[in-house]
Amino acid sequence: MxxxxxxxxxxxxxxxxxxxxxxxxxxxxxxxxxxxxxxxxxxxxxxxxxxxxxxxxxxxxxxxxxxxxxxxxxxxxxxxxxxxxxxxxxxxxxxxxxxxxxxxxxxxxxxxxxxxxxxxxxxxxxxxxxxxxxxxxxxxxxxxxxxxxxxxxxxxxxxxxxxxxxxxxxxxxxxxxxxxxxxxxxxxxAPRDGELGESLREVQASRVRLIDSFDAERVRIERDLHDGAQQRLVSLGMMLGLMRLDIPEGSPLAAQLTAAEEQLSTAHQELRSLIRGLNPPVLADHGLVAAVQDHASRFPVPVTVDLQLPGRLPRQLETNVYYLINEAMTNIARHSGAKSAKIHGRYHADVLVLEITDDGHGGAEPSAGSGLTGLADRLTALEGRMRVSSPVGGPTLLHVEIPCHFA
Incomplete structure (x- = not known):
């Protein structure tokens, strides 16, 4: 960039x-x-x-x-x-x-x-x-x-x-x-709080409302998939199991039934992975650090997580920070060609400071579809700011600062 x-x-x-x-x-x-x-x-x-x-x-x-x-x-x-x-x-x-x-x-x-x-x-x-x-x-x-x-x-x-x-x-x-x-x-x-024009404050407030509505919609979709599609797949698996009891071993229909069960198992696993990504239970149960570590453990690029926080963030902020980190990691997997990455995070004087680095080829550009524009929009809604250092040849450093308060 x-x-x-x-x-x-x-x-x-x-x-x-x-x-x-x-x-x-x-x-x-x-x-x-x-x-x-x-x-x-x-x-x-x-x-x-x-x-x-x-x-x-x-x-x-x-x-x-x-x-x-x-x-x-x-x-x-x-x-x-x-x-x-x-x-x-x-x-x-x-x-x-x-x-x-x-x-x-x-x-x-x-x-x-x-x-x-x-x-x-x-x-x-x-x-x-x-x-x-x-x-x-x-x-x-x-x-x-x-x-x-x-x-x-x-x-x-x-x-x-x-x-x-x-x-x-x-x-x-x-x-x-x-x-x-x-x-x-x-x-x-630089403008202080309360010095921005009314129209600009309304734009910022509408952006916050938009992100909040996206998060609420994501939770609704996760709940519908869990209670609807996932349960239907489980029921279908049980029906296939009952059908197997009526089919002789070694018959052509038994082989087709086995293939159908394998496809159903794959679809079930993909759906579970999708649901986990939409609203990971580990985030709600154990907080941001555990959720990021869990996501990093399943990430295609090896990621070192060094994230230390004094406690749990407010729920909405915690969710937004989690998806911000996810989006940054997705950018690494899609665009950087990196072999490794690192997430470093500390809390200093009411500011959460995150540094996400990778050893990829660098040259990150918002116009090239690197996802940095989406990160910037989410940070603006959180009243945060970001700096990117990504010279051609790498490495790439994403520095993020988000104002926050722990309970």
């Missing part, structure tokens, strides 16, 4: 990373960060100075309010620039104004928590982040230039060697800071 963030790109093989666009995207991110930061400093300083000088006649309130609202523009630009090194979408958390006109717009913005969070980010960016961008660029490219100029003096050749090393490492230096800066930006500017 194509990396979604700068840090994911760095996890690729060195040749894949160095020949990709990510080092250049990271360079553009930091270079534009210097420009945006310098412009923000100029606007903030001008607004603060004008506001403080005019505050004595109360006119200075307008420039100070302008400084606060200008942080909205800085945040908008930052969300746009973030696409260079973080492809995960970040919705705009601002709600529509409560009325028409500039006054209603200004009143809405000044009463939103996100506006003040954006102001805090703009101040941090103006005071420190763009300086750090400039420092990283100067170290990665300015320092090598200075050391190369020192070649005129043959006694300083070790510094030139150091400059070459710094220049060769610059793709990793620039990309690593770009990834860290992007993570900090997302922490400040």
């Amino acid at each position: 194509y990396p979604r963030t700068a840090w994911q790109a760095m996890a690729q093989r060195p040749l894949s990373f160095l020949t990709s666009s990510w080092p250049w995207r990271s360079l553009a991110y930091l270079a534009t960060g210097v420009v945006v930061g310098a412009a923000a400093v100029a606007v903030f300083v001008t607004g603060l100075v004008a506001g403080l000088l005019l505050l004595v006649v109360l006119v200075g309130v307008a420039p100070l309010v302008g400084v606060v609202l200008s942080s909205n523009t800085v945040a908008t630009v930052e969300r746009y620039r973030l696409r260079l090194v973080d492809r995960d979408e970040m919705p705009n958390p601002h709600r529509p104004p409560d009325g028409a006109g500039f006054r209603a717009w200004m009143s809405t913005r000044l009463t939103e928590q996100v506006t003040w969070r954006e102001l805090g980010f703009a101040l941090v960016s103006a005071a420190a982040l763009w300086w750090l961008d400039l420092l990283v660029l100067a170290f990665s490219f300015g320092l090598p230039v200075l050391t190369f100029e020192a070649l005129q003096d043959r006694t300083t050749w070790p510094w030139a060697v150091f400059g070459v090393i710094v220049l060769l490492a610059s793709p990793y230096t620039v990309t690593s800071w770009a990834g860290a800066r992007a993570a900090l930006t997302r922490t400040f500017l």
Whole structure:
């Protein structure tokens, strides 16, 4: 799968990373960060100075309010620039104004928590982040230039060697800071609970209801198969057994009856396997860990399960996580060509962290029907997130984080 963030790109093989666009995207991110930061400093300083000088006649309130609202523009630009090194979408958390006109717009913005969070980010960016961008660029490219100029003096050749090393490492230096800066930006500017638009919240709620209805329908189908089709197969087996009592041994009809019993046994086993997959009893009786281990024991690819949880998850969440893991394992069997896989899971600070790895050929792409889109949809309904590292040639790592609480 194509990396979604700068840090994911760095996890690729060195040749894949160095020949990709990510080092250049990271360079553009930091270079534009210097420009945006310098412009923000100029606007903030001008607004603060004008506001403080005019505050004595109360006119200075307008420039100070302008400084606060200008942080909205800085945040908008930052969300746009973030696409260079973080492809995960970040919705705009601002709600529509409560009325028409500039006054209603200004009143809405000044009463939103996100506006003040954006102001805090703009101040941090103006005071420190763009300086750090400039420092990283100067170290990665300015320092090598200075050391190369020192070649005129043959006694300083070790510094030139150091400059070459710094220049060769610059793709990793620039990309690593770009990834860290992007993570900090997302922490400040990503929407919080309650800041998403009403329509977007309804879409998320409808997706949760849809998955819940699928789960309920799956339970109903499992119950109907168990109480209906499976019982009829058992009755049919008994009828065939009674028929055998009336048929002489060695007759052609006896051979046909034996073949029919074998087909019936195979169908019964397949139906039992289907029912177990729809609503495994081990999940309800013994929990997620036992259910995953049971499924892995019957999986065509050898799977090592290292899943440790402090207790039982809520039933609905437990079911969803189980089928999420099943779907990921199915993707491995169908698409990866792997010879082995591993499921690792731990619970940290109200977050269930899962890592599913395989030694297959990699190159997982959602557009190729790898099933990653279905995983992403299920995780969205669970308010979780996922990262995929799947360079061509493998291995593939699926990292999943799901917020949850144990009883």
